[in-house]
Amino acid sequence: MSAPDSSAERERIVAEGERGVAAHSIGVVINGDLLLPPNENRSAPETAQATGLGPQYWSVPQRNPLFTGRTRTLEILHAKLAEGTTALLALPQTLYGLGGVGKTQLALEYAHRYKSEYDLVWWIDAEQPETTVRSLGELARSLNLKVSDDLHQLAEAARDALRRGVPTARWLLIFDNADDPVAVRRHFPDGPGHILVSSRTQNWSALADVLSVDVFDRAESIEHLCRRVRGLSRNDADQVADAVGDLPLAVAVASAWLDTTGMPAITYVNHLRGETTKVLAAGGAPADYPTSVGATWRVSIARLREQSPAAARLLQLCAFFAPEPISMRLFYGGQLSHALRMYDPGFEGDIMLGTAIQAIGRYALAKVDSSSNSFQVHRLVQAVVRSEMTSEEQHDATHEVHRILVRARPDIGGTDDPANWPAFEEIWPHLTPSRAHDCEEPGTRQLMIDRVQYLWRRSEYPQARRTGHLLDEAWTAKLGEDDRQTLLVRFQLANVIRSQGQYATAMELDEDTLERQRRVLGEQHPSTLMTASSLSAARRALGEFAKALELDQEILERFREQFGEDNPRTLSIANNLAIDYRLVGDSAAALELDQDTLDRRALVLGPKHPYTLSSKSNLARDLREQGDYEQSVAIHQEVDEAYAETLDIDVPEVLRNATALAVALRKAGRQAEGRRLTKETYERYLERYGENAPDTLACAVNLAADYSAAGDNDAARDLARQLYVGHQQLFGSNHPFTLACANNLGIYLRKVGEIGEAARQGEHAVAELRQALGSDHPFTLGAVVNLANAYAVQGELDRAVELGRAAYAGLCQRYSPNHPDAIASQVNLAITLRDSGHNEQGIELRARAVEESVRQLGELHSYTVAAREWKRIDLDLEPQPT
DSSP states (O other): OOOOSSHHHHHHHHHHHHHOOOOSSBOOOOOOOOOOOGGGSOOSOBOHHHHSSSOSEEEBOOOOTTOOOOHHHHHHHHHHHTTSOEEEEEOHHHHTTOTTSSHHHHHHHHHHHTGGGOSEEEEEEOSSHHHHHHHHHHHHHHTTOOSOSOHHHHHHHHHHHHHTTOSOSOEEEEEETOOOHHHHHTTOOOSSSEEEEEOSOGGGGGTSEEEEEOOOOHHHHHHHHHHHSTTOOHHHHHHHHHHTTTOHHHHHHHHHHHHHHOOOHHHHHHHHHHHTTSOTTGGGOOTTSOHHHHHHHHHHHHHHHHHOHHHHHHHHHHTTSOSSOEEHHHHTTSHHHHHHHTTOTTOOHHHHHHHHHHHHHHTTSSEEETTTTEEEOOHHHHHHHHHTSOHHHHHHHHHHHHHHHHHTSOSSSGGGSGGGHHHHHHHGGGTTTTTGGGOOOHHHHHHHHHHHHHHHHTTOHHHHHHHHHHHHHHHHHHHOTTOHHHHHHHHHHHHHHHHTTOHHHHHHHHHHHHHHHHHHTOTTOHHHHHHHHHHHHHHHHTTOHHHHHHHHHHHHHHHHHHHOTTSHHHHHHHHHHHHHHHHTTOHHHHHHHHHHHHHHHHHHTOTTSHHHHHHHHHHHHHHHHTTOHHHHHHHHHHHHHHHHHHSOTTSHHHHHHHHHHHHHHHHTTOHHHHHHHHHHHHHHHHHHHOTTSHHHHHHHHHHHHHHHHTTOHHHHHHHHHHHHHHHHHHHOTTSHHHHHHHHHHHHHHHHTTOHHHHHHHHHHHHHHHHHHHOTTSHHHHHHHHHHHHHHHHHTOHHHHHHHHHHHHHHHHHHSOTTSHHHHHHHHHHHHHHHHTTOHHHHHHHHHHHHHHHHHHHOTTSHHHHHHHTTOOOOOOOOOOOO
16 A cells, blocks of 8 residues: 655644544554455465464454555554554545555555454454454354354354453454445444454544555555566556556556566557547446556456456456355356356356356456355456446346346245345345346346345344335336335335334325235235235234234135145234234133144244244243243243344344243242343343334333332332323324323322322223223223222222222133232232221132232242232233234
8 A cells, every 4th residue: 555645645644643533442444455366365364273373363364465565554554543443545536435545455464464462353344234244243153152143143242242352352353345334333342452444435534533545656566566577677567557547456457467468568558558548437437437447457358258258248247246245156056157158158057157257367357265155356347347338238237147146035935034044145235236126027126025024024124114115116116006016015115114113104005005906916815915914013003903803813714715724924914813812802812823823833934933933922921911920931031042043132023022021020020030131121122223112112111110019119100201201102192002101100100109190190091991992901900900009099998999899800700810910909909998997808808819829929929928918919011012
């Protein structure tokens, strides 16, 4: 990398190096791949064991033996890393945003030159979120952080360990090609080590101290050429350097060409100068690329075309993939061999494909990395290749790339199965560069729909929504509002919107999509029925539990008729119907259906599939609703352990199970353990989804109950007030979940002595719950129990007895006299009877309650203790996942 071109610029950079930035994690921003001949391409990362030297934890590409110059820049970089976060960027007035200036090579040289100062150095490909996570996951495995096999969990574990200085505070992370500061910054450990970032964007200037890097100065270009090309005179090297504009990437390619072909330097320079008449920007290449760079590549590409038309075609296709590594799995799927056969009659099978790949590598037009089984064409090469193609040729090439990507799509399970996610993650980076969103071929469009669904499954809601809206708008403009796949993407979009808590908007979109699908596809079409199921989910979220139940019963019957009881889609509808049963208060029916669905999913999908585990978690919730707290805890814990092996730690399924497990622990009498888990889960919700997300609010409702159970009723009341407002804003004033918050707030108000307000909250909750859910719903009966307690403490004993008797009878009928909620109601009624002068009745009722509580819950359970001490028991209400 070059020294500054002027003394003023040199003084500015030195001043920056001396100034520094106060920070714990130190970083620098660098990018641009310096492509080398095949024998100098990146190979498997060196390790301390392999070299016998350097850090104990080491994963960095091999050192470039031809690295030239940049001594002063490296010294400044070293000083900056010792003082503050730094960004290394191309100078905007010369090569802003241009790969090839040598930033990656500078980072690589820094890692090797200063490795003795670190115990851990790790190289991270940060151009795509997936590769960033994968690199950090590999670091976690190297550190033996065996939290799970899930890359996101492993990446988080590595970040946390480095933040704490484990196993060392002397670490260096290098984030290469990090052009999205917001996305990459979240992966910084913010610990005692150093962070070096390479990037083409100046957006890092707000987060790092920027060190600008220009092209080689002429002396560095000449030095590199003379070292690489045997017998090259300094005068000839000067002419070559001038022709390629001193761009390090182009200097390396020119060196490789001259060394491997033996072509006289003047001949090579004349070729370059002749090609400069073709403006690089023509045919879609970026206008700010130097034409001399394009000329450099054109010479090699022309030679490749002469020697191997199939290899030249492969290079053309690669120009429409992403400029990051392409998995070889995409190449060897059969579609690519078929496409190349048209350009070489003798082209047959994988052996010839390997030959074509080698031919491209010989001219330093790509990097082949056997350790990662990938093939990478630099963005500069891509730009030049595209500039030489006509519009029709570009169109044909993009569609060929689409077909290659479609062929790589997993055949079974789609994005619903996490086992398929690695395969999809190899496809995703190449959709946008190939403009897959503009393709009208059904297979490519399905990939785009898969992308929206995948982002939804991974809880990347904003990105899923943006992608869905873009597809909806583009496809509607091209194909009309009734196009089948446009309607499919709208179905996925409604799921995303509903997950963001915008239930009315989601239902409106579902209703419109369903009406169109019924007209275009028919009532019985699977897509129509799935959208109807989505509409049912929106109704559940809006509190229309009975309507959702009725619709899902109809949908399930139709799916069973068409596909049988064991079809995965049928089982998804059965799962939804069980949710409906639970929401209308029929946990016995939910339990029966969830058990059947769990058994079938375990056989059809496997015991560790997320859908199977979701059914198992729902079964545990049903058991808790039925009063079997210990079994509920045991099953939730099994699910938690299984999720750790299959999903990210912060996806909704995992967090919902953790929330439910915490409630089950509290109900089972393990209050401290439950409270600790609720706090941990709530913090994860806040970090990932924010304080106003539906699931975050639901978790916080349980946290308030945990505070109260621990005796901190002031904290419970204050939190419950916030949650009541939050639920009103999200769901509306009369939604059952909002009324559950009103009920809980009434409990905590009474416990801190605000009796009148507690009674008013209870009266409102009971009246509205009766209207919304009916008098025999568990929510309503629980609210009646709590209102009776408020009346009794307020001295309105007759009203308290009347409500207490009604609640006890209702709970016995809804569940049984042995259910913990019925026991709690029995205890409260006994206390009220005693306080109202019916001493014998109260004593007898309380004795039976103590006996049953001991039998069902044990001597030390809070209900048993409260019954023995003649203390009232409250029934907090818990919003359910919809």
